[in-house]
Amino acid sequence: MSQTSAPQAPAAPSPPPTSVQPRPRLPRWATAAAFAGAAVVAVLLGVLTALNLVTFVLYTAVVGTLALWAVSRRVEGRRKAKDRLVTSLVLGAFAVTLVPLLSLVYEVVRRGVARLDGEFFNSSMVGIIGPGGGAYHAILGTLIITGLTVVMSVPIGLLTAVYLVEYGTGRLKRAITFLVDVMTGIPSIVAGLFAYALFAIFFGPGVRLGIAGAVALSVLMIPVMVRSAEEVLKLVPNELREAAYALGVPKWRTIVKVVIPTAIAGLGTSVTLAIARVIGETAPLLVTVGITNATNLDPFDGRMATLPVFAYYQLTQPGVPPEFGIDRAWTAALVLIMLVMGLNLLARLISHFFAPKTGR
Amino acid sequence: MTSTTPSTGSTSRAPVRRLGDRLFAGTSRGAGILIVLILAGVAGFLIVQAAPAFTAPRADVPGGHGVVAYIAPLLFGTALAAVLALLIATPLAVGVALFITQFAPRRLAQGLGYLVDLLAAIPSIVYGFWGIAWLAPRLTPFYAWLADHLGFIPLFAGPASVTGKTMFTVGLVLGVMILPIVSAISREVFLQVPSLHREAALALGATRWEMIRMAVLPYGRSGIIGGAMLGLGRALGETLAVAIVLSASGGIVTFNLISPDNPSTIASNIALQFPESTGIGVNTLVASGLALFVLTLAVNVLARAIVNRRSQFSGAN
Amino acid sequence: MAKRIDVSDLNIYYGDFLAVADVNVSIEPRSVTALIGPSGCGKSTFLRSLNRMHEVLPGAHVEGKVAMDGQDLYGPDVDPVDVRRQIGMVFQRPNPFPTMSIYDNVAAGIRLNARKMKRTELDDLVERSLLGANLWKEVKDRLNRPASGLSGGQQQRLCIARAIAVEPDVLLMDEPASALDPISTLAIEDLMTELKERFTIVIVTHNMQQAARVSEQTGFFNIAGPGQPGRLIEFNPTEKIFSNPDEKATEDYISGRFG
Structure with a gap:
């Protein structure tokens, strides 16, 4: 870099200074x-x-x-x-x-x-034309489907992370690491199509099920979960594992009773952030779960409403006159943002308050 | 690891492992293998469901000219929107990353970083809402001006959209959405620049910008590129923000960014058409999804390769 | 309690790399055996092979025989977990479990192995172990506080209490005082003199005065050059090693001419 090879003042006609001369500033x-x-x-x-x-x-x-x-x-x-x-x-x-x-x-x-009022949270869209109505059914649907997603993704994600950090060696470990990276990049709509294709084989074309949505969201959540859990488990010092081994504790008990408890705050943060990542996903639910006006709480039986899909349809097909649907759509978007921000905040609080107190 | 005593040892033995260890190791290994199966399943089921679209008579496929003719313009629109987003997001993201890591006071830096990360947390459908309701109307005068004054450039040929639901708006929205990704990875590599490099530059009398140019940017270059590629992958697959914002017509291929007639993207086209499609229409949409899957896969693998190569280099430092 | 260890023709590998070669030695019960030598000579590796901690690293393995009171520790049907229950270990850096209280740390060997024990028995065991580690007086009023609140020297004695709570036959110590200040070091050394009444103790140390102060037997490890395996050069009573060693290399090392 030519600038630095000549640190003196460029083209300064003044006589060469004997000491460091302050440059005009x-x-x-x-x-x-x-x-x-x-x-x-x-x-x-x-x-x-x-x-x-x-x-x-x-x-x-x-x-x-x-x-x-x-x-x-x-x-x-x-x-x-x-x-x-x-x-x-x-x-x-x-x-x-x-x-x-x-x-x-x-x-x-x-x-x-x-529309951030009581009715929004305690009524569904059954028989609603014009004002009123709410997202009660959609909020419950989102909670149920997200809950199912967590139940499927967290064990798989955590166990895979345990495998990668504690057991994995050689080719299988490299393959899984690579594929998790690949999976992180799957577009959400493709995850939805996968779940649809999977369930269409068993239930015929045109299938719409809450569980299919949960499967689609799991495809998106598992890699996020693996990645962050892996990082967290790697932070557990090896000295603690050795301390447990030296006491004659088998490896699996060391993982369950020492490694995971030590990392529990970080794992909680990981789960929360992974939930925040999928709870606002719309596209996969659009093609797997669809939408309905009534309250359906059974993820194994037909269409369900979810908050993001509800917001989408209320905005794009608001009905006549449109303003009421559009208002509901924006309130749904607001609730969605509050959910996501709340989860992010929760994640920070978990990592702040539940981190093991180390004296070192 | 009580396993693998290589055969070189005359006294090598089969490892003794207790039942609990075997069960737990097997379960966690099974979870890892399940991931391999899921990914194979994604590809497999997509191919199964896409296959009828390729074998069906060309006239039965939506559009009437076969599946390739259906997907090609969508592929073009997808790439155009994503590249536009990348061109908008990368310089901004690098600037933001530089600001947070090199310029901002250290005590503020973490909070500012968190603020940018918030952008990544917002669900994509909300970006669609913002794009259509806030951004698009504010851009229409700008589009009219572009069409009037720069209309000779094919990109701005016009006629200018009066709703603002254009490819340019989509590029902006997608750019904002991928900015936190690119910026997060850039930030990470900028922070890893060995302070020796930075101090060496400063000790030579470099200004802050010269230090950044000499030490930070060369070190972080592959990180920036890798981050940009990851952002590109995200932009390619983005669905609802595009579906809501873009006013698309089927089968168009144009570089005109500000007109009301735009090529659609694969993901948004699926979201718009899927709920009303049946039969071969569904198969065609799945086939387009397969194309998107392959495209994002290629981009992501490349991005990971670039990012990982850098991390190998940094290990030597 | 306190058993003897006989090592014959032991070769220790990391993958294909031979790290320590041809060790033959007998370690006496109820005594302190010190292992000294320059950095990288394989004395810690040898120590870790005695309770099969060595093989925790991927690819690490040994050839040869290690027997404790005649029982082959590397026998075909021996579970390394059982070996480690009989041979405890204390590490260079104190490593109490950060999520556990002082009490739970001492009880960790019992609790983590899901061994059933009555509360009063466990209380007794914890008290006995902490007394044995000369820590009881300092912590008896705060047994339920996190272990990480203790000083470095206290943490190391807590780790010793944790190791002796599972009542092993042998106690291995890998530079147990090297991360501690002189006062804490002295406390650990005093403790070793007490513990050797009940346990066989093997200690790796860089500190030759420490070896001279605490041990009955001393083994000197050395390495011929980079890439070469470490070897046990001399094994003799400590007094002899420090006054009149058999080998020239030992004398050079002890008199500070290298290492």
Whole structure:
């Protein structure tokens, strides 16, 4: 890198200094000043075109960045100016990223709060045309199907992680590791098609069952579970396993009574995050479980309603007049977000409060 | 591991293992093998259900020109949307990762990272809601401007969509959805840059940007590429956000990003058509799903290979 | 209690790599045997082969014979788990179970093996073991607190209490004091002198003064060069090793000329 091979001031005509000479630097308030000036320019520009929050922020950011770069280039030299420019760009990238997050949460809360009432949680859609109605049946459906998914995925995922960390050697271990990676990348709709194809063989075409949805979600949840459980089990120090072996404890008891209890907080976090990952999945349930207006709590008998699919159909087929269906759709989306965020928060709390207290 | 005493030993013996150990080891091994079976099952059942679409008379397949003619435009739309998303997300994601790992105050960094991770937690259907209700209407004036001023570029040929339900909007929504994935993996590799490398650069008198260019980016390059590929895999398979946002018509192949007529994607097409399909229509959709499966598989395997190669290198450091 | 161990023609491998070759030695009961030698000479590997902990690593195995009071530990129908119940081990770094209390740590050998024992008996056993490890006075008021709250030296004595609670015949110690401060080291050394009344003790140490202070017998391991197997160069009463060793290499090592 040529810049660093010549750390002296570029093209400085001043006589060579005998000691390290402080290079001219912009004062600390220069950044603030540049952007304050830019804000003023932005208002002027905004008056000429259309002044609103978006154009104001945009103009301020662009003009401020350019001004700071120009001034810095004059006073501090090219290298420092470039550094300032990149800093602004990187900060800008982060700010831009927050726009979707904030606008999304704002929009969903704003539109969803209208129907966040008791009726939404305690009535189904049977006989509802127009106002009223709720997602009681869909919420229960989501809980049942997610519960079944957890019952299938957690043992398989945990045992596979145990195999990979404690027992696996050679080719089978490498194959499973690779396939779990592959499985992580299966598109959710493909998982749905798989479950449909599987159940269509036994129940004929057009089958819609809650259990098929749970199978589809398991295909998505198992690899997530394996990956995170594997990481957590690897964190258990080998010294603890050796301590147990040295006491004459068989390997399987060492795993069950020492390794897993030591990792229990991390495993709890893994399970919670894996649930959060699948609870909002829509596509696989759309093709395996379908939708219904009535409350069906039997995952082995016909269509069920689930919250994400409910939200989808209420938005895309809201009925006449549409506004009531659309309101229900947004409330369903809001409940979904609250569920997912709640699970994420729970995961953090678990890892925070249940981690083994190590004195070291 | 009481097993494997290689035959070199004159005194090698069969291992003694107690019943509990054999049962537990066997069960956990069985779970691992089950995963292999599930994956084989995914491929197998998809092939079984897709096969009738290939053997059926071409006229019976939806669209009337056979299964290949049905899937090809969908494949094009899928790739277009995903690549668009990638082009939008990668620079932003790298910027975000740089900001969190190199620029932000250390005490804030973890919280900021968590904020970006929240983007990954939001269900994809909610992104669809956001895309159609918040983003698309705000983009229509921009599309009109593009069609007016840059219409000579085929990408912006127009006529501009008045609803904003365009391929460009889909690319933006998908870009936001995969940004946290790309950024998380980039962040991970940036954090692994040996501080010796960074300090060496700084000790030479480099500015922060020069240090990043000399030490951080070269070290993290394959991580960025691998992360971007994983993001690409996710974008290819994204279903409902696309199904809700995109105004698609069957059989179109166009690079025009801002018009109301867009090619559909495989995943969203399945979601839209599946509930109403029967017979050979279902088989055709499963066949398109199989194509998507193979495509994402290839992308993911490549991505993993790139990411893993880097982790082998970093082990030597 | 306290049994003798006879090792004959023992070769220890990691996969195809021969790590320790041709060990022949007899370890006396009710005494402390110290193993010394430079780093990487295989003394820890040898120690771990005595209770079949060595083979926990994938590919690790041995050839030859290790017998405890005549019973071949590597016999065809011997379960390594049973071997480890008879030969306890204490590690370099204290490793109490972080999820368990002090009491549960001492009782771990019983509890983890699901051995039934009355509460009062178990209480007795825990107290006896902690007394035996010179830790009872310090922890008797906080038996239900997490073990991780103890100091390093206390944790190591807790690990010794845990090891002797299953009443083994032999106690192996792999540099038990190397991670501890001088006061704790002294406490561990005093403890060894008491424990050798009841157990056969084998200790690996880097500290030659420690070997001289606590042991009756000393074995010196050495390695000819990188990639070569470690060998037992000399095995003699400790006094002889430190005053008038048979081998030149032993003398060089002890007088600090290498290693």
